[in-house]
Amino acid sequence: MTARELDAAGITDPRLRAAYTACRRLNARHGRTYFLATRLLPVDRRAAVHALYGFARRADDIVDDLGTDATTEERAAALDVLESQWRHAVQGGEVREPVVMAAADARARHHIPERHFTDFLASMRSDLTVERYPTYADLHAYMHGSAAVIGLQMVPVLGTVVPRAEAEPYAAALGRAFQLTNFLRDVGEDLDRGRVYLPLDLLAAYGVDPELLMWSRMTGCRDPRITAALRAAAALTRGVYREAEPGIARLAPVSAPCVRTAFVLYRDILRSIERDGYAAVHRRAVVGRRRRSAVAARGLVAALAARTLPGGARTAPAVPALSRTDVRRTWARSGAELDRATGATETTSTTGTTSTTDTTRTTGTAGPAGGGER
Secondary structure, three states, rough: OOOHHHHOOOOOOOHHHHHHHHHHHHHHOHHHHHHHHOOOOHHHHHHHHHHHHHOOOOOOOOHHHHHOOOOHHHHHHHEEEEEHHHHHHHOOOOOOOHHHHHHHHHHHOOOOOHHHHHHHHHHHHHHHOOOOOOOHHHHHHHHHHHHHHHHHHHHHHHHHHOOOHHHHHHHHHHHHHHHHHHHHOHHHHHHHHHOOHHHHHHHOOOOOOOOHHHHHHOOOOOOHHHHHHHHHHHHHHHHHHHHHHHHHEEEOOOHHHHHHHHHHHHHHHHHHHHHHOOOOOOOOOOHHHHHHHHHHHHHHHHHHHHHHOOOOOOOOOOOOOOOOOHHHHHHHHHHHHHHHOOOOOOOEEEEEEEEOOOOOOOOOOHHHHHHHOO
């Protein structure tokens, strides 16, 4: 966490500063698309976003990456410990786990309902035993806890220009859209874990079952039925993006560019999957660095413009399309000005010492559990 972000958020306790800093490092390392978008937020809102990401990432790591030989029982026990620490922290107790400490503090500062974290942990726990979802309704119920609540946690941090309840359904839909995108992009990797997140009824409509997916994964052979099923899943996901998009205009103007940038970059993953011939069973589709830079530059322009709006402004100004030359000029502008705008190359501080922040991890493809990239 940069000292400037911590100071702006009013986080002064050295232990809390260290905890938030640990969450920021997780976000930079694993949630690169998400991290890039977060840098477009006003400086005082970034710390909470990093904390929420860190907590979600920790739970997801327990479920998926807690040592290759960890048993289901060992993962469940680790999740029990995390949940116990969380409950203790929410009740005002002291904990040592940095992500729990930071997330509990962010929850209290921004008055985020505790049920969103309870629902999230319940969905993470289901990942230990549930490997298939018979229908989209079943998957939708799972995604409430694993993805929709991530969007709901974010709403109080981002702020809105409408009553919060009016913005929440769109935030929940955006969380689902991001996760459905992950499911499509990571279908091969999920098969390696024995999981199939695409609804079985959707697959069956095209003559596909988990065994056919596994055969394709193991042999490297393509099958037109799988291509058709993945194309249908992508169409379903695009529909959820359409459902979510009107919510961006309901966010505070200074926050909307961040969410718009994440929206465009994640939706671009769908386009990459399509351009790759729906070969997600065999390889992971990625968004090119040039495209990511262009989207981020446009987001930066919008974010800077929004910060100059009068206090009563309720909508962000229109931002013109950027040419390739505009993109280069935006990123080549005065280094100090750009650093202040994006939070790049600032100094980290937890106990009074400073060091250069690593900002090189912003163009990858991993991101947050649930709503964002996993």
